[in-house]
Amino acid sequence: MRLSLNQRVAILLHEGVTGPQGKTGLSILRYSEAPIVTLIDRECAGKSLVELTGIKREVPIVASVAAALEYKPEVLVIGIAPKGGGVPDDYWLEIKHALKFGMSLVNGLHTPMANMPELNALLQPGQIIWDVRREPPNLEVASAIARTLPCRRVLTVGTDMAIGKMSTSLELHWASKLRGWRSKFIATGQTGLMLEGDGIALDAVRVDFAAGAVEQIVMRYGKNYDILHVEGQGSLLHPGSTATLPLIRGSQPTQLVLVHRAGQTHNRNNPYVPIPSLPEVIRLYETVASAGGAFGKVPVVGIALNTAHLDEIKAKEAIAQTTAETGLPCTDAVRFDAGVLLDAVMQN
Numbered sequence: 274m275r276l277s278l279n280q281r282v283a284i285l286l287h288e289g290v291t292g293p294q295g296k297t298g299l300s301i302l303r304y305s306e307a308p309i310v311t312l313i314d315r316e317c318a319g320k321s322l323v324e325l326t327g328i329k330r331e332v333p334i335v336a337s338v339a340a341a342l343e344y345k346p347e348v349l350v351i352g353i354a355p356k357g358g359g360v361p362d363d364y365w366l367e368i369k370h371a372l373k374f375g376m377s378l379v380n381g382l383h384t385p386m387a388n389m390p391e392l393n394a395l396l397q398p399g400q401i402i403w404d405v406r407r408e409p410p411n412l413e414v415a416s417a418i419a420r421t422l423p424c425r426r427v428l429t430v431g432t433d434m435a436i437g438k439m440s441t442s443l444e445l446h447w448a449s450k451l452r453g454w455r456s457k458f459i460a461t462g463q464t465g466l467m468l469e470g471d472g473i474a475l476d477a478v479r480v481d482f483a484a485g486a487v488e489q490i491v492m493r494y495g496k497n498y499d500i501l502h503v504e505g506q507g508s509l510l511h512p513g514s515t516a517t518l519p520l521i522r523g524s525q526p527t528q529l530v531l532v533h534r535a536g537q538t539h540n541r542n543n544p545y546v547p548i549p550s551l552p553e554v555i556r557l558y559e560t561v562a563s564a565g566g567a568f569g570k571v572p573v574v575g576i577a578l579n580t581a582h583l584d585e586i587k588a589k590e591a592i593a594q595t596t597a598e599t600g601l602p603c604t605d606a607v608r609f610d611a612g613v614l615l616d617a618v619m620q621n
Contacts, residue, residue, distance in 0.1 A: 275466075275467065275468065275469065275470025275471075276301070276305050276307040276348070276350070276379065276467050276468070277307060277348070278306055278307055278308070280307070280308075280347040280348045280377075281308050281310045281344070281345055281346045281347045281348070282301075282305075282307050282308060282309045282310065282346060282347075282348045282349075282350055283309075283310060283311045283312070283313060283338070283341045283344070283346035283348070283349050283350070283371075283376070284298040284301060284302070284309060284311075284312050284313065284349075284350045284352040285298075285313045285338070285349055285350065285351050285352055285353075285364065285367055285368075285371075286298040286299075286312050286313060286314045286352040286353060287313065287314055287315055287316070287353075287361070287363065287364065287367075288314065288315075288316055288353075289314060289352055289353045290312065290314045290316070290317045290322070290325055290326065290334065291316070291317060291325055291326075292316075294353040294354055294355045294356075295352060295353060295354075296353075296354045296435055296464065297350075297351075297352050297353060297354045297381055297463065297464045297467075298312070298350065298352020298353065299326060299328065299352070300439065300440065300464045300468075301350060301352065301464065301467060301468065302322070302326075302328050302330055302332065303328050303330075303440070303607075304440075304443055304468055305467070305468055309330070309332050310332070310333075310341075310344040310345070310346050311332060311333050311334070311335055311341045311343075311344040311346060312332055312333070312334045312335070312352075313334075313335055313336070313337060313338060313340075313341050313367070314334055314336075315336040315337065317334050318334050318335050318336035318340075319334065319335075320334055322334060327581075337367065337370075338367045338370040338371050338374070339370060342374060346376055347375075347376060347377065348376055348377045348378075348379060349368070349371040349376045349377070349378050349379070350379040350381075350467070351364070351368070351378070351379065351380050351381060351382060353382075354381070354382075354435075354463070354464070355382075356542070358382045358383030358384070358406070358476075359382065359383060359384055360382055360384045368386075368392070369391075369392070369395060372392060372395035372396060372400065372402075373395050375397060375400065376400070377399075377400050377401045377402070377403070378392075378401075378402045378403070379403045379405065379467060380402060380403065380404050380405060381405040381406060381463030381464065381466075381467065381474075382406070382463075383406055383476075383477075385404045385406075385407075386402050386404060387401075387402040387403070387404045405463040405466050405467060405474055406463055406474040406476065406477040407474060407477055408474075408477050408478050408479065408482075408486075409473055409478070409486055409489065409490075412478070412479075412482040412485050412486050412489065413482070413485045413489070414481065414482065414484070414485050415484035415485040415487070415488045415519070415522050415523050416485075416488070417488075417522065417525055417565075418488065418492065418525075419488050419491045419492060419495065419523065419524055419525035420525040420569065422491070422492070422495035422496065422525075423495075423496070424495050424496075424498050424499055424500055424501055425499065425500040425501070425527045425528065425618065426491065426495070426500075426501045426503060426524050426525060426526045426527050426528075427442075427445060427500065427501070427502050427503065427526065427527070427528045427529075427530060427618055428503045428505055428520060428521065428524055428526035428528075428529055428530075428562075429441045429442045429502075429503070429504065429505035429529075429530050429531075429532050429577065430505050430508070430509070430517060430521075430529050430530070430531055430532065430558050430573075431505055431507070431508045431517075431531070431532040431533065432508060432510055432531070432532070432533045432534070432537065432548045432551075432554055433508050433510065433511060433533075433534065433537065433540055433541055433548065434507055434508055434511055434514060434541070434542075435541075436532050436533065436534045436537075436579050437532050437534075437577060437579045437606075437607065438504060438505035438506070438532045439462065439464060439465050439504045439505070440606070440607050441505075441530060441532050441577040441606045441607070441611070441614075442458060442459075442465075442502040442503065442504045442505065443458060443465075443468075443502075443504075444606040444607060444610075444611035445502050445530070445606065445611045445614060445615055445618070446458040446502040447611075448610070448611040448612055448615045449499075449500050449502070449615060452615070454499045454500050455497070455498045455499040455500070456498060456499065456500050456501075456502065457494045457497075457498045457500075457501050457502070458502050458504065459472060459490060459491065459494070459501050459502065459503045459504060459524075460472025460473070460504055461473055461474075461475045461487065461503065461504045461505075461506055461516075461520065462474060462475065462476070462504060462506055465504045471490075472490060472504075473486045473487065473489075473490055475487065475506055475516050475519065475520070476506070476515075476516060480515060480519075483515075483516070483519035483523070484518075484519035484520075484522040484523040485523065486519075486523065487503075487519055487520055487522070487523025487524050488522075488523040488524070488525075489523075491503070491523060491524050491525075500618075501524070503520065503524045503526065505517070505520060505532065506520060509557060509558065509561060510540065510546070510548060510549075510554070510557075511540060511542075511543075511546075512540070512543060512546060513542075513543075518561070518565070521561060521562050521565045522565045525565070526562060526571055527571065527621075528571070528572060528573075528574045528617075528618050528621050529558055529559070529562060529571060529572065529573045529574065530573070530574065530575050530576075530577055530614055530618070531551070531554065531555060531558065531573050531575075531576050531577070532576075532577045532578075532579065533548075533551065533554075533576060533577075533578055533579065533595075534578075534579040534582075535578050535579060535580045535582070535583060535588070535591040535592075535595070536583075536591065550598070551576065551595065551598055551599050552598065552599060555573045555599065555601075558573055559571060559572060559573055572621055573601065574601065574602070574614070574617040574618055574620075574621045575601050575602040575603060575604075575613065575614040575617040575618070576595050576596075576599055576601055576602070576603040577603075577604070577605070577606045577611075577614060578591060578592055578595055578603055578604065578605050579605065579607075580592070580605045580608055581605075581607075581608070588605060588608065592604055592605065601617070602614060602616065602617045
């Protein structure tokens with residue numbers, strides 16, 4: 274399943290348009306081809322999405338699901354990604370209103386809703402609830418078999434969570450397609466799944482089978498594509514992250530692209546956890562990726578620098594400084610172009 278091009282979408286984003294939890298909704302706005310007819314955010318109602326976020330998509334912002342009915346939405350997407358993935362208490366009434374008014378629901382949170390009797394009682398024929406975070410069936414323990422595939426497998430890795438790994442993978446995927454490569458984006462999180470329609474929600478998989486889940490989907494596509502762009506999750510530097518290692522083991526990457534927020538020196542949620550220098554981080558990822566594939570060479574080929582918080586002049590200065598520091602190609606793939614990073618992938 275994916276967000277349909279034939280259904281009108283509303284995104285529930287209370288306190289998420291300008292807050293820290295709106296990653297899912299804002300990514301859908303930036304990358305989905307589905308017709309998004311309204312955003313629901315009581316704090317930003319009536320304001321301009323373009324002015325607030327820089328996303329060049331004219332979508333009206335309203336204060337409630339009831340106010341969104343004017344735009345005749347058929348699907349409500351929960352657009353926040355809060356810490357722990359739970360449902361905020363004040364979202365339940367909005368969700369029930371949406372179901373009552375005939376909308377289907379796309380739920381990317383950890384709380385499953387499809388089997389809740391009180392929500393199912395509100396469904397009419399044709400309405401569904403899609404719980405995106407579900408473990409795939411028939412999983413096995415990983416075996417490193419993905420290293421036998423002939424395709425390139427490019428994994429984005431990061432110095433922290435929520436800094437642009439999915440966006441970088443998507444930009445690389447589209448750049449690959451423009452050059453005529455048979456490219457596939459491998460979604461590994463709830464937002465990527467909504468956009469792509471298939472993949473795995475890695476944080477819904479039992480830890481013993483996490484690498485196996487990655488391996489399963491990589492093997493499904495690896496023989497039919499020239500290049501797989503595997504969406505990164507978490508960070509080896511984050512004390513609460515468990516996703517990066519199974520991604521490395523399961524995908525057996527041929528190249529890594531390191532994603533970093535310009536100027537960030539500490540973990541965002543744990544300020545007492547420092548981020549080492551980028552050359553140190555590069556060595557860490559290359560060593561771990563090599564060990565995960567029985568000591569094959571797995572290079573970090575470039576740096577995707579998140580400069581969204583900088584003006585253009587300072588962004589270009591930060592990119593130049595990062596190139597000098599690491600000796601690797603660097604750009605903001607979302608802001609400028611992914612071409613320089615794709616060049617580096619193809620040269621290795």
